Amino acid sequence: MANDAKGEGIRNLDEQLCFAVYSTAHAFNRLYRPFLAELGLTYPQFLAMLVLWERDGQTVTAIGDRLLLDSxxxxxxxxxxxxxxxxxxxRSRDDERQVQVHLTAQGRALRxxxxATDNAVPCAVEDSAVDKxxxxxxxxxxxxALLRAAGAGN
Structure with missing residues (x-):
């Protein structure tokens, strides 16, 4: 463990859990990028499409809650x-304040x-010792745990 100027310990970069998760997310993005380019989607757009492929006609609020994204x-x-x-x-017929998102025929066909994208990660991880x-x-x-901790500070 490295020490800072005050003599207090601070972990090196490779010992930081937050960096391991952050850099792993970047590795996922690099892996997905060619597949998503063929689909014409960014990774966040792909995630939104996944939510809609699971259940079409969701509200913007429900999609945001599922993806942990604000409006x-x-x-x-x-x-x-x-x-x-x-x-x-x-706009929802039941409540005009709500906006529902529906797949088009083109959006359904994209599924x-x-x-091929869905198979990319298992193939990449297959040879590793990782228990997926x-x-x-x-x-x-x-x-x-992180969401609970972040919510505790609000």
Whole structure:
């Protein structure tokens, strides 16, 4: 462990959990980039499409909650997906304050093309000693703990 100017310990970069997670996210983005380029999507757009492929017609709020994104980030993303002809945003008939997002035929058809992307990570991790199911559970538990800690400060 390295020491700072005051003599207090601070972990080196490679010992920082936050850096390990951050740099792993970048590695995922690099892995996904060629597949997503073929789909014409950015990674955040792909995530929004995943949510809609699971259940079409969700509200912007529900999509944002699922992706942990605020409306200021999500709305421009959805506008770009709409401009690409993949989704359509409509006011809810039940509550006009709510905007629902629906897949277009083109957006539904993109799901089949996206199958290759879904296989990219298992293929990349296949030869490693990583237990994917355990890792996913651990990462989700970590995310939950971090969100609880961040919420405690509000």
């Amino acid at each position: 200021g980030t999500l709305t421009p993303l959805l506008k770009r997906l709409e401009g690409a002809g993949l989704v359509e945003r409509r 089949d093309k996206a199958g 199911e355990r890792l996913l559970a651990d990462v989700l538990a970590l995310r939950g």
